[in-house]
Amino acid sequence: MASSLRNDPAAALAWTRRAVGFGSTTEDLDLAEGRTTDELLDELFEAATEPAAVPLFDGLDLPLRPEGAEVARMVGAWLLRMATGRSPVRDWLTWFWHGHLVTSFRVVRSPKLLSGQLRTYDELGGGPFRALLRATTIDPAMLVYLDGARSTGTAPNENYARELLELFALGLPVGDEAWTETDVERISASLTGWTLDRRDGSRSFVPTRHDDTRRRVLGVDDVHDLDTVIDAVVGHPQCAVHVTRCLASSILGPGVAESLVEDEAERFARDGLVVLPLIRRLVEAGIDGARTETPLGPVAWFANAYAATAPTRSDGLARGFLEPSGQIPMAPPDVAGWPSPEAWLTTSATAARLTTAIGLAEAASDTAPLTVAAGTGDLDAVARSIGRPQGLSSTTIETLERSGATDRALMALVLSAPDLMVNR
DSSP states (O other): OOOOOTTOHHHHHHHHHHHTSSOOOHHHHGGGTTOOHHHHHHHHHHHHHSOOSSOTTTTOOOOSSOOHHHHHHHHHHHHHHHHHOSOHHHHHHHHHHHHHSOOOHHHHOOHHHHHHHHHHHHHHTTSBHHHHHHHHHTOHHHHHHTSGGGOOSSSOOOHHHHHIIIIIISOSOOGGGOOOHHHHHHHHHHTTTEEEOTTTOOEEEOGGGOOOOOEEETTEEEEOSHHHHHHHHHTSHHHHHHHHHHHHHHHHOSSOOHHHHHHHHHHHHHTTSBHHHHHHHHHHHHHTTOOOOEEOOHHHHHHHHHHHHOOSOOTTHHHHHHHHHTOOTTOOSSTTOSOOGGGGGSHHHHHHHHHHHHHHHHHOOTTSHHHHHHHHTOHHHHHHHTTOTTOOOHHHHHHHHHHTOOHHHHHHHHHHSGGGTEEO
16 A cells, blocks of 8 residues: 555645646645645535536537548647646546547547537536436437447347446446346347437437337336436446446556445445545545556646646647557547556657657747756756656656756656656
8 A cells, every 4th residue: 555645735636636637737736835635635626516617629610520620629629628727627537438438539520529528528527427327328429439329129239238338337247246138138229219410410319219118127127218228227236336446446546455446336326426526535545545656648648748848839749649659539449448557658659758758848838837947957846847746756866867968858858757657
């Protein structure tokens, strides 16, 4: 078990903003001065409950049909919000659900539909899981991605029902809590009837395309439509456990204690599967020591590095890094989402990270936190500028001293160092 950060508010804030956010800079860590860890957490999580001041993708005129330039603008706008948004927990939850309740532009091929889905995750991500799952099930992007829009009572498509159980809500069958192929078949039939108007992307329910037969699903009788399916799924004992385990693994790192998952899942279920209080409890568990070292994904690394450098130009830097690293927003590799954290430590990802670090350092604003700190040569200030109040690691300090690097060269080395790659 890791050491507690409870009595070190700055360290607790820095770890939290990486675990359920996209890192921090000197300005963020200055908030910890004279305040307790609980006060800082209260502020972070209160911000996550408030409506976004500016809706995600606000100002972008997003077409229904695929246009590469628009997708690039969407990715850029989303990364900028991750790096500079004032509600890191809320932004992190939107990103988490995008990798859990998965769709991909490669299949959906519509900026308008994908932006609508991500706004739904942004609005509902911290609330009751039932509301989020219901909205996702009939979301236009999901109806395209897993073929729900083509599923009829006479020819039900099982794609969404299978992923609903296996990945989204219950996980793989376990012992007495197993779901069966019969459950998949019956859920598929019960979710038929939803269609998509390809002219404007709107969805509608057509009763004549629906099989309204009442069936027993997951041990629940009279399941026959969207709401009875969702009730049966979220009421299953494995739902709270599966969602808790996925969130705990993402926040606390691999190897989360099963006892912690079970205890938190029990409370999650009692609280009506409301997500944000569960996130708060998992964060507190991490602060108190229930965390492991976890590599940051490419998107989180880029957002943190962007915040530290405030580049005057970033054209091509994000895509040039994210493509070889294997994590492009709105393009997960498959319905299972992003791979495990270890996948981000490949040779190609490491090389891309160094190249991008050099580019960000060269383009950094003169007033950016890291630029100012590097100009003084104060390595403690440099560490704070990338969200490490505990200072740089001894290995990184040795590397910097041996290199003799200063200013922009020093910035590039710091950005590409393990200190910014791993949350401890």
